[in-house]
Amino acid sequence: MKLTASQIDQLFTFTRQHYVEWYDLQSELVDHLANAIETQWQENPKLIFDEALNREFKKFGVFGFMDVVEKRQAVLCKKYNGLVWQHFKIFFGIPKIVLTIAMMLVLYSILKVSTYSEWIVISLYFILIGFTFYELFKNNRIRKRKKQTQEKRWLFEEIINQYGGFSGVVIFQFNIFVQIFNHSEKYLSNDYWMMGLSFFSVVVILVLFIIFKIIPAKAEEYLQTTYPEYKVVKL
Missing domain, CATH: 1.20.120 (Four Helix Bundle (Hemerythrin (Met), subunit A))
Known part of the structure; x- marks a missing residue:
């Protein structure tokens, strides 16, 4: 299964809601989340989008995207x-x-x-x-x-x-x-x-x-x- 355009837009909204303000950083995170969600769907096709997203987001820990954003921002x-x-x-x-x-x-x-x-x-x-x-x-x-x-x-x-x-x-x-x-x-x-x-x-x-x-x-x-x-x- 592949994500739809609407679901991709939801991922961008999700990153903005979690304080990722730069679009180039949002793009990298959205790409990561999309690949991870599609991998989950390969293992469990019945998994709904929101649940797959929340599972992936929990992997970032209590600080959410903060640590990843700081590292990627430094690289960029x-x-x-x-x-x-x-x-x-x-x-x-x-x-x-x-x-x-x-x-x-x-x-x-x-x-x-x-x-x-x-x-x-x-x-x-x-x-x-x-x-x-x-x-x-x-x-x-x-x-x-x-x-x-x-x-x-x-x-x-x-x-x-x-x-x-x-x-x-x-x-x-x-x-x-x-x-x-x-x-x-x-x-x-x-x-x-x-x-x-x-x-x-x-x-x-x-x-x-x-x-x-x-x-x-x-x-x-x-x-x-x-x-x-x-x-x-x-x-």
């Missing part, structure tokens, strides 16, 4: 973080590192010849601040909407949002550079300082671009490939 977090950092390494590897150096030299040249270099740096800083806050605000609205409408939530998306929070640290570091730059005239004529500021500015731009644009796009491709339900949800 490690896997997802590995995917994220893989994109960072790819973006800062050859030949993209050539693009990074080229961008740095262009910015350095502009700051070097311009009489308004401090205003260029300040403008760049506020553009990055605005971009960061816009993306964080947008992501926060999406998360709130999903909670209110009980849309499917994904652990991978939550990890990506955590990287979005990390962007605040990046901006703070850039702010220190900007403050020093704009309060000391000697730095405006120092080639090494200008080169360092140009390099750091380009790295900040790339890191924010990767966090808010590249990684979410790649994560969406991964989730659509691994979980076909994700594509249905996004339609």
